[in-house]
Amino acid sequence: MTIKYDWVVESLTCFPQEDGQTDVVFLVGWRCSATDGTYSSSLPGSVNVIFTPGQPFTPYADLTQDQVLNWIWNGRINKADIEAALAQNISDQINPPVVTPPLPWSA
Numbered sequence: 001m002t003i004k005y006d007w008v009v010e011s012l013t014c015f016p017q018e019d020g021q022t023d024v025v026f027l028v029g030w031r032c033s034a035t036d037g038t039y040s041s042s043l044p045g046s047v048n049v050i051f052t053p054g055q056p057f058t059p060y061a062d063l064t065q066d067q068v069l070n071w072i073w074n075g076r077i078n079k080a081d082i083e084a085a086l087a088q089n090i091s092d093q094i095n096p097p098v099v100t101p102p103l104p105w106s107a
Contacts (some may be wrong), residue, residue, distance in 0.1 A: 003090060005083050006033045009068045018052040023060035026051065030072050034086035041089035043082055049077040
């Protein structure tokens, strides 16, 4: 089974002003979706971003999705673990680990 993963940045929450900078991101909302063409699964999340005065700063208008995705993966979000959880969910849809059959006395 080949699974395609799609990571998307859904929101950037900012402080309007911080240490002389404007629109300083402190929270990134993300979603990872996975599909094998038939089954799909999705997980949302968020990660805090730490602004350190004096360190390189990218103005909000110049941020790229790739840069912000790297913030996510370099934060507390383990990309491999998220993708493994989504793959397991798809596997469980294909071969459910538990089932609820109809009651034997139901028509």
